[in-house]
Amino acid sequence: MQDVVSVMVGGEALGPAAYRVDSGDLLVRTDGGCWPDCQDMAAPCGEAGTFCVTYRTGLPLDDAAIAAFSALVCHLVKGCGGSGSCGCSLQRNRNLSRVSRQGVDLEFQDTTAIYADMRTGLPDVDMWLAMVNPYRQPSVSRVWSVDYRRPRTTTYP
Structure with a gap:
């Protein structure tokens, strides 16, 4: 994930200081509040009873x-x-x-x-x-170890 554009809970937008992203995909609430337990999946984003996160994926372009x-x-x-x-x-x-x-x-x-x-x-x-990509690799090289557990890190903001 590149960055979070907006987080809306029940039609109200949360400020960027109210949340953070850990390990690239975990949205953590930092303002002391809790995330909703359920939501109306049939309602459009921004209505009462909804929880919407808008984000951008990828890397920023130079x-x-x-x-x-x-x-x-x-x-x-x-x-x-x-x-x-x-x-x-x-x-x-x-x-x-x-x-x-x-x-x-x-x-x-x-x-x-x-x-x-x-x-x-x-x-x-x-x-x-x-x-x-000077060597024309089709994907990023990675090394995986079953013994190593990656620590949880804050990736945004």
Whole structure:
């Protein structure tokens, strides 16, 4: 969990000093009050008898990640379908690797190799991906021990 946006109990918002998050997923009340024992699950958030927590997951993005994400979204919104006139940053002949003039020999790279290598073909996006994941790992490495019990820590605020 990145952070808690709001906590509402019975339609009233609690202040950020009234709660904290421990171990990334335990919401702890710090103002001396108790969490409700039950709630009306059919009622919309903010009504009497409800308990709602709004939070964001993931990690906060730095400026380089925002720039890469913006370039990817811009490319997808433009809907570049290969017509060459869409105005995106991918060029039609980017996969051209060799040209011979008078004999007209053109050699193209395999276009699917970019995607198999976990790249997008967009320079800003590929540079950011190479920076944060240089070995192209599909998931975060972890080591688990059955003997070690992780202590409870406060993660927010």
